[in-house]
Amino acid sequence: MYQSKWRIFxxxxxLILGALFMIMPVWIAFVSSTHTRExxxxxxxxxxxxxxxxxxYGAILFDPSATKGRxxxxxxxxxxxxxxxxFAIGKVIISMMAAYAIVYFRFKLAVPLFWVVxxxxxxxxxxxxxxxxxxxxxxxxxxxxxxxxxPLIASATGTFFFRQFYRSVPDELLEAARLDGAGPIRFFIxxxxxxxxxxxxxxxxxxxxxxxxxxxxxxxxTTDDQLYTIVIGIxxxxxxxxxxxxxxxxxxAFALTIMATIPPVLVVVVFQRMFVKGLVETEK
Amino acid sequence: MxxxxxxxxAVPYLFVAPQILIISIFFLWPAAQAVYQSFLLEDxxxxxxxxxxxxxxxxxxxxxxxxxxxxxxxxxxxxxSVLSIxxxxxxxVRADEVVRGAKSYKTLLMWGYAIAPPVAGLLGNMLFNPLMxxxxxxxNSFGFEFxxxxxxxxxxxxxxxxxxxxxxxxxxxFFLSGLQGIPKSVQEAATLDCKSPERxxxxxxxxxxxxxxxxxxxxxxxxxxxxxxxxxxxSTKGSPGGATATLVYKVYVDGFLGADLGGSSAQSxxxxxxxxxxxxxxxxxxxxxxxx
Numbered sequence: 001m002y003q004s005k006w007r008i009f010x011x012x013x014x015l016i017l018g019a020l021f022m023i024m025p026v027w028i029a030f031v032s033s034t035h036t037r038e039x040x041x042x043x044x045x046x047x048x049x050x051x052x053x054x055x056x057y058g059a060i061l062f063d064p065s066a067t068k069g070r071x072x073x074x075x076x077x078x079x080x081x082x083x084x085x086x087f088a089i090g091k092v093i094i095s096m097m098a099a100y101a102i103v104y105f106r107f108k109l110a111v112p113l114f115w116v117v118x119x120x121x122x123x124x125x126x127x128x129x130x131x132x133x134x135x136x137x138x139x140x141x142x143x144x145x146x147x148x149x150x151p152l153i154a155s156a157t158g159t160f161f162f163r164q165f166y167r168s169v170p171d172e173l174l175e176a177a178r179l180d181g182a183g184p185i186r187f188f189i190x191x192x193x194x195x196x197x198x199x200x201x202x203x204x205x206x207x208x209x210x211x212x213x214x215x216x217x218x219x220x221x222t223t224d225d226q227l228y229t230i231v232i233g234i235x236x237x238x239x240x241x242x243x244x245x246x247x248x249x250x251x252x253a254f255a256l257t258i259m260a261t262i263p264p265v266l267v268v269v270v271f272q273r274m275f276v277k278g279l280v281e282t283e284k
Numbered sequence: 285m286x287x288x289x290x291x292x293x294a295v296p297y298l299f300v301a302p303q304i305l306i307i308s309i310f311f312l313w314p315a316a317q318a319v320y321q322s323f324l325l326e327d328x329x330x331x332x333x334x335x336x337x338x339x340x341x342x343x344x345x346x347x348x349x350x351x352x353x354x355x356x357x358x359x360x361x362x363x364x365s366v367l368s369i370x371x372x373x374x375x376x377v378r379a380d381e382v383v384r385g386a387k388s389y390k391t392l393l394m395w396g397y398a399i400a401p402p403v404a405g406l407l408g409n410m411l412f413n414p415l416m417x418x419x420x421x422x423x424n425s426f427g428f429e430f431x432x433x434x435x436x437x438x439x440x441x442x443x444x445x446x447x448x449x450x451x452x453x454x455x456x457x458f459f460l461s462g463l464q465g466i467p468k469s470v471q472e473a474a475t476l477d478c479k480s481p482e483r484x485x486x487x488x489x490x491x492x493x494x495x496x497x498x499x500x501x502x503x504x505x506x507x508x509x510x511x512x513x514x515x516x517x518x519s520t521k522g523s524p525g526g527a528t529a530t531l532v533y534k535v536y537v538d539g540f541l542g543a544d545l546g547g548s549s550a551q552s553x554x555x556x557x558x559x560x561x562x563x564x565x566x567x568x569x570x571x572x573x574x575x576x
Contacts, residue, residue, distance in 0.1 A: 011378045018375045019392035025407040044416035098303035105296035106289045130539040131317035154310035184290045213400035215514040264398035280461045
């Protein structure tokens with residue numbers, strides 16, 4: 001296609017500016033995290049790396065006092081991993097099963113049950129946060145992984161993705177399977193699940209990132225810092241920055257921020273094609 | 285629905301059971317509680333409560349802080365959606381045109397999807413820190429008397445900037461794949477007929493992207509309503525004086541920090557109604573798109 005030289009030049013200039021706009025805040029946080037606290041306090045935010053990378057990140061990862069609590073960043077990363085994986089696995093399994101029942105079966109309660117599932121879209125967790133907290137508290141699930149993960153799974157987004165996908169699967173497959181004598185469970189496990197592998201992977205990646213990045217619910221749920229996820233941990237560290245009359249520990253707070261960002265960004269970049277395909281196709 | 289279906293009594297119930305169980309316990313029950321509590325008035329110690337019909341709703345709707353928050357939410361949501369859609373559409377059109385480095389640009393512009401809203405908020409907080417924030421100092425050195433801690437407009441500017449920054453990559457992904465879905469033959473015919481890239485964009489490309497844009501508008505409004513909670517809670521916390529508190533943030537502040545259960549529940553129910561309207565709107569649109 002014809003493009004003028006000027007157009008090509010501005011294209012690159014604009015895209016480079018756009019990329020810088022996205023990257024600069026994270027870059028500044030990263031390089032500022034590799035200096036000593038005195039240096040950052042006196043000289044402000046930095047644009048080039050310092051020499052204290054291993055010192056600061058080592059302290060954050062292994063020394064509980066660096067994160068102002070009883071947990072290290074390593075433990076917080078573990079909690080985030082449990083939340084991300086638990087949320088993604090739970091969501092994929094539960095919504096695959098529910099969508100299968102809704103699409104492939106004729107049963108009495110199909111329509112009302114579909115509407116129950118659909119209704120969860122009307123009221124995100126953020127809106128029913130106070131009563132949700134009370135329910136989880138009355139079940140004795142505060143400060144547990146179960147209480148952290150299950151309420152987040154109670155929404156229908158995954159079910160709709162799979163419903164959409166199953167409807168695009170050719171009917172002939174079911175007819176053939178039935179001729180060969182396969183029952184509903186057999187059809188699900190041997191035919192539908194293998195067919196959905198790419199779809200499962202894509203939704204899994206999206207859900208992992210969504211789970212990892214959860215904020216409000218873990219913030220209310222986890223009063224015990226042993227269960228802090230890294231996203232919650234950052235907030236606590238920033239809150240205590242100005243305590244005790246010492247020079248604020250900015251570099252370590254930035255280091256924690258960077259560590260919370262790396263895992264989900266890596267997942268999205270490494271599985272980019274699958275992730276983009278999943279995002280664009282499921283939300284249609 | 286499928287033409288061919290299984291007819292089996294117990295199996296479908298077994299398959300929906302886990303989802304229905306979780307929804308009942310963690311969605312229907314709390315939602316019902318929210319509606320119930322919105323009709324109750326608790327005394328100061330939370331010991332007893334009485335049924336007061338719509339008084340909580342009247343209190344909420346007539347309070348100036350709620351009205352102010354509602355206005356802020358609308359302005360904030362519209363600005364965030366329009367700005368982030370405009371920026372990412374602009375970037376996506378350019379990224380669709382480049383040949384060299386196309387893949388790298390795509391990666392560099394889409395990774396932001398993975399950033400958690402509170403992390404975005406903290407990065408913004410860092411850049412606007414009065415002690416050392418580069419943007420704070422830059423604005424002030426250019427002669428603006430920028431002070432987001434005391435000035436409501438400046439605070440709103442900070443929150444909007446962070447929220448837009450966080451949302452650009454999602455919109456970019458959708459626009460780029462929308463652009464790549466436009467057939468090459470259409471693009472080439474347009475190039476032959478019209479030399480100016482700007483006119484080509486407004487007469488050919490943009491109308492073809494209209495469904496994507498509309499879909500993204502709904503997605504972005506939902507994002508600005510709910511997901512910006514994390515951004516607000518770590519950057520301005522709604523200050524100064526509640527000027528940057530969205531409705532969702534206010535539900536949290538009144539319910540958890542202020543322990544006003546009835547008022548907070550009434551706000552939840554009002555939000556629920558607003559979201560229902562938005563969702564119905566979205567679904568009607570999607571259904572229509574499917575029929576075309």
